[in-house]
C-alpha cells in the first residue's frame with residue numbers, strides 16, 4: 001500500500017466543504033469483512049497474455065461489509081447533502097456526483113482510508129493506492145428521473161480498479177440491481193455492434209445484504225451496469241477508485257472520456273498529475289534497470305514506453321472531447 005499522488009491540500013475553485021458532518025473515525029465507521037468469493041479475469045474468458053499486462057488477475061469479489069451501521073448512516077446523510085451537486089454523465093448516467101471528496105472531509109477520509117485500502121489490497125492481491133485523480137474517489141450514482149432509464153448503462157470503467165458500495169439499503173429499492181457480465185469487454189462490444197446487450201443467463205447480480213456493503217471490481221475489465229428501477233425509489237451507490245502502484249502495468253484509464261463529464265478546473269490538473277506519476281515510476285525503473293547496449297532502437301523504445309502516458313495525456317488533452325463509451329441499455 002502507498003500513495004500515488006497525495007490528496008491535494010487545496011480544493012479546486014468553486015468547491016466548499018460541507019459544514020455539518022462528523023470526523024471520520026475508522027473504529028466507529030468501518031466494519032471491514034472479507035468477501036467469501038473471488039472471480040478471476042480468466043473465469044470471464046480473458047486470455048493469459050491480456051491478463052499479464054493488467055493491474056491484477058482478479059475480476060470481482062462477492063459483496064463484503066465495509067461500513068458499520070453508524071458509518072452507513074453517516075454516508076447516507078452526506079450523500080443526501082451532496083445530491084444538490086448531481087449532473088448527468090453524457091447519455092450513460094442521468095444523475096451522478098463527482099468531486100464529492102472536495103466537498104466532504106468525511107467522504108475524503110473514507111475514500112483515502114489506509115484501513116480500507118489495505119482491505120482492498122488483500123482482495124486484489126497487489127499493492128494499490130487510492131486513485132491518483134480525486135475525481136475518481138467517492139463517485140456517486142443517484143436514481144434517474146424516470147424508471148425507463150437504467151441508472152447506468154452497460155460499460156467498463158474509465159479507471160482500473162474500484163469498489164461499488166450500496167449507500168441506500170438495497171432492501172428498500174425495487175430493481176436497480178448492480179449486474180456484471182460473465183464475459184469479456186470484447187464480447188460485450190460484439191454484442192453491442194449486433195444491437196444486443198449481455199444476456200441475462202450470462203450476468204450476475206450480487207446480493208448486497210445491506211447499505212455499506214461493497215464488491216471489489218476490476219472496473220476496466222468487467223462489463224457492468226446498474227439496472228433500471230421498477231419504482232422510483234431513492235437509490236444511491238458509491239464507487240471508489242484505486243490504481244496499482246506498479247506503474248509497469250497498463251494505465252487502464254480513459255481520461256479523455258472525462259472531458260465531457262468532469263469539472264475542467266479539477267480534471268486537467270488531476271490528469272496531468274496522474275500521467276506524471278505514471279511516467280515518474282517508469283522513468284525511475286529505467287534509471288535503475290536499463291542495461292548497457294548498442295541497440296539504439298531498444299533504448300528509444302524503453303524511453304518512449306516510460307513517457308507514453310504523459311505523451312498520451314498531452315495528445316488527448318489537445319484533441320479535446322470524446323464521447324463516453326458504453327455498450328447500451
Ligand SMILES: [Fe+2]
Pocket residue numbers: 155156157219224
Ligand atoms: Fe462502472
